Amino acid sequence: LYIESDLADGAVVGLSPDHAHFLRSVLRLEPGRWVTLFNGRDGEWSARIDGIGKGWASLAVGTRLREQSASPDVWLYFAPIKRARLDFLVQKATELGVGRIQPVVTQRTIVERVKGERLSANVIEASEQCERLDLPEIGDPMRLDKALADHPADRTLVACVEFGDARPVVEVVSTLPAGAPVTLLIGPEGGFTPEERTLLETRENVRFAGLGPRILRAETAGLAALTVWQALAGD
């Protein structure tokens, strides 16, 4: 379970009402039983349930089970899509080890408002499920030109595009130095505009990658690119 409190031997921590309900009413756990906790900073710890009731639980932190680990350095920049598919993309990207999730508003982006707390809830739920100990960072929505201007120079931006002379994503990613920081960029349902293509083409450290001959939905493209990256990165 993810909690925000610091984790240290002998600490006493409380759970959110949702987590308390999950332990008490779904898993039917009683005092004396053990669970594992992580907070995204201090690694994974065992904790014993000392008290539990309707909407509350008190746990005594025991021993550290795993040191804090960082995910591989891959970021996902994507044009926001509709809610259910956005939830799916964020959860699967978290499972695939993404380090940063950055909504990027492009000229053809339909969905402009992205609820940060909804993205956080998806990230926490997926991190608990896949037992990763670090939480992906979530950026506030940013326009494409600003996202490119702010993009760190030492990162390679791999723009997934279904047009032009994009090379297969496996070839693009495999030519990058092992462990090199990578950002994968996925466009909106309507694709990038010609101006945006020019903006990308004139930027340093941008590669264009193809994901096969078919036009993929944005969430499919994001997951396909992340899967290829993770398979090659081996993390």
Ligand code: SAM
């Ligand atoms: N531009 C397409 C159109 O006009 O129908 C649709 C864009 S597609 C639904 C959404 C995004 O997924 C694209 O902007 C691109 O980033 C990515 N994508 C989809 N299919 C792809 C492919 N075969 N290769 C690389 N990227 C792809």
